[in-house]
Amino acid sequence: MPILNLSKKMSAITLDNITKTYNKGTVLAVDKATFEVAEGETFGLIGPDGAGKTSIFRVLTTLLLAEGGNATVAGFDVVKDYEKIRNCIGYMPGRFSLYQDLTVEENLNFFATIFNTTVKENYELIRDIYVQIEPFKDRRAGKLSGGMKQKLALCCALIHKPVVLFLDEPTTGVDAVSRVEFWDMLKRLKHQGISILVSTPYMDEAALCDRIALIEGGKILSIASPAETVKKYPGKLFAVKAANMHLLLQDLRSYEGTHSCFTFGDAMHLSFKQNADAGVSKLTNYLTAKGHKQIEITEIPAGIEDYFIRITEKANG
Amino acid sequence: MDNIAIKAVNLTKRFDDFVAVDAITFDVKQGEIFGFVGANGAGKTTAMRILCGLSTPTSGEAMVAGFDVYKQAEEIKKNIGYMSQKFSLYEDLTVMENITFYAGIYGLKDKEIKDRGAELLERLGITAEAKTFVGSLPLGWKQKLAFSVAVIHRPKIVFLDEPTGGVDPVTRRQFWDLIYEASDRGITVFVTTHYMDEAEYCGRVSVMVDGRIDAFDTPANLKKKFGVDSMNKVFYELARGAKRKAD
Numbered sequence: 001m002p003i004l005n006l007s008k009k010m011s012a013i014t015l016d017n018i019t020k021t022y023n024k025g026t027v028l029a030v031d032k033a034t035f036e037v038a039e040g041e042t043f044g045l046i047g048p049d050g051a052g053k054t055s056i057f058r059v060l061t062t063l064l065l066a067e068g069g070n071a072t073v074a075g076f077d078v079v080k081d082y083e084k085i086r087n088c089i090g091y092m093p094g095r096f097s098l099y100q101d102l103t104v105e106e107n108l109n110f111f112a113t114i115f116n117t118t119v120k121e122n123y124e125l126i127r128d129i130y131v132q133i134e135p136f137k138d139r140r141a142g143k144l145s146g147g148m149k150q151k152l153a154l155c156c157a158l159i160h161k162p163v164v165l166f167l168d169e170p171t172t173g174v175d176a177v178s179r180v181e182f183w184d185m186l187k188r189l190k191h192q193g194i195s196i197l198v199s200t201p202y203m204d205e206a207a208l209c210d211r212i213a214l215i216e217g218g219k220i221l222s223i224a225s226p227a228e229t230v231k232k233y234p235g236k237l238f239a240v241k242a243a244n245m246h247l248l249l250q251d252l253r254s255y256e257g258t259h260s261c262f263t264f265g266d267a268m269h270l271s272f273k274q275n276a277d278a279g280v281s282k283l284t285n286y287l288t289a290k291g292h293k294q295i296e297i298t299e300i301p302a303g304i305e306d307y308f309i310r311i312t313e314k315a316n317g
Numbered sequence: 318m319d320n321i322a323i324k325a326v327n328l329t330k331r332f333d334d335f336v337a338v339d340a341i342t343f344d345v346k347q348g349e350i351f352g353f354v355g356a357n358g359a360g361k362t363t364a365m366r367i368l369c370g371l372s373t374p375t376s377g378e379a380m381v382a383g384f385d386v387y388k389q390a391e392e393i394k395k396n397i398g399y400m401s402q403k404f405s406l407y408e409d410l411t412v413m414e415n416i417t418f419y420a421g422i423y424g425l426k427d428k429e430i431k432d433r434g435a436e437l438l439e440r441l442g443i444t445a446e447a448k449t450f451v452g453s454l455p456l457g458w459k460q461k462l463a464f465s466v467a468v469i470h471r472p473k474i475v476f477l478d479e480p481t482g483g484v485d486p487v488t489r490r491q492f493w494d495l496i497y498e499a500s501d502r503g504i505t506v507f508v509t510t511h512y513m514d515e516a517e518y519c520g521r522v523s524v525m526v527d528g529r530i531d532a533f534d535t536p537a538n539l540k541k542k543f544g545v546d547s548m549n550k551v552f553y554e555l556a557r558g559a560k561r562k563a564d
Contacts, residue, residue, distance in 0.1 A: 047485070048456075048457075048483060048484050048485030048486075048488070049456045049483035049484060049485075050455060050456060051485075145357050145358045146357040146358075147356075147357050147358075172482065172483060173479070173482060173511065174357060174511070175355070175356040175357045175359075175511055175556065176356075176511065176513055176549060176552050176553060176556065177356055177552070177553060177556045177557050177559070178356070178357060180553065201482075201483050201484075201485075202512075203486065204549075216485065245518075246497050246501075262486075262487070262490050263490055263493065263518060264514060265513075265514040265517040265518075265547060265548065266517040266536060266537070266540075266547075266548075305486050308485075308486055309486050309487055312485065312487065313487070
């Protein structure tokens with residue numbers, strides 16, 4: 001059961017034209033970002049390094065002042081009410097920021113204490129995660145593996161029972177299995193009613209959010225649920241395979257009917273400039289003439305990464 | 318056995334009681350793109366350090382570029398290139414200074430440095446940025462430059478340790494174009510990655526679990542063997558059984 005009253009539909013986070021620049025205004029990091037995260041929602045900020053994700057996190061967690069626009073977290077203004085915000089949010093920065101020379105247990109106690117609470121009081125919230133690192137509670141944080149550090153950082157961000165949780169690239173550099181486990185943990189937190197803003201450069205993780213914003217070059221390019229996002233892909237998309245994949249890529253890129261072609265795992269994802277239906281047979285002939293064997297061309301639904309590539313190529317001119 | 322770039326037989330590394338690398342056996346062909354994947358703490362880095370001549374194994378055998386890891390570590394270092402996401406270029410040197418520095422360390426002569434440096438800049442399309450500090454380049458450019466610098470001495474093998482973290486999907490794919498080009502020129506590519514779609518681009522892939530190599534084959538054969546449709550699922554099947562999570 002959600003702890004919070006969802007009938008009121010209050011926003012956990014609002015951003016209204018937030019703009020952030022660096023180097024005396026010469027570097028535009030965030031360009032009029034506007035979005036809203038509903039209470040209890042898991043909202044993903046999806047984009048590469050340098051897209052502006054961390055700047056948005058730092059404005060919302062009251063660590064940076066924006067040059068323009070307004071923002072609220074849990075109903076509080078990020079400028080006027082920064083102290084109130086700091087008390088009711090949890091923040092896990094992209095860079096590991098716990099005390100490396102304190103043990104697991106000491107870190108957790110420390111963060112509980114500065115928020116005027118105890119580990120015991122909110123143990124329920126972190127139990128599922130903490131039991132996995134408890135066998136190492138006497139180990140210094142600096143000596144933990146990547147996956148363990150990440151779990152400890154999440155425990156420390158949760159120990160004061162925050163209303164809104166900020167997770168900046170929690171899974172970067174973490175292996176595929178630990179990433180799946182981490183997202184399972186987030187799902188459980190969501191059921192406790194905690195609103196979550198999470199960023200990631202892994203497009204496959206985007207599908208696990210309620211809604212996602214795609215961001216590049218400081219600009220929000222799209223806001224929708226993952227399912228709606230991929231529906232926005234214009235035209236048809238095809239997976240192309242052949243025996244020699246490297247030659248296939250070169251030949252597909254130089255084919256006159258190709259709009260774009262990128263490697264996606266074991267296939268090339270290709271979109272045609274126009275008239276996709278006639279395109280398939282023409283392309284088959286072209287590839288056969290080039291000497292390709294075992295040619296397979298199948299229409300496929302676009303994924304989030306396909307859509308991201310499509311709209312950023314447009315943004316890049 | 319001229320066409321084998323790397324060969325390891327029962328290669329093992331212990332730290333006291335802890336077996337970081339547990340009798341791994343595999344080979345990499347000359348010019349092959351070889352994917353070396355595994356969970357955090359599976360032993361990838363330790364194995365890679367041995368193959369780069371930076372660490373001596375406890376037991377087993379390994380030959381890299383025709384040299385023995387026990388006795389010829391210095392020869393190995395001269396014949397390989399290395400790039401990692403964590404450490405690659407000096408941010409407070411310019412693009413050309415970095416090229417000159419690394420090419421010099423790899424023993425290239427001044428004339429070669431000048432020629433190959435110019436060729437490298439042109440291939441990457443960044444000739445105009447020769448005097449730009451590396452620190453102010455976008456991450457994707459840095460990665461491409463770091464890779465090109467790692468092969469400037471035309472090594473037999475290049476080791477890439479998670480080379481593509483954090484960049485946008487287009488840049489990540491452009492980086493693989495460079496990898497394919499190097500492979501076409503006959504350079505063997507040994508690459509670790511957390512992106513399982515990238516494992517699909519490799520000729521063969523080994524999956525490390527708890528210090529062992531639990532699977533080693535082409536992506537197509539691995540998928541068939543596990544009855545799944547992606548390398549991500551192959552990896553998940555293998556790595557979720559890992560006992561060693563705390564390294």
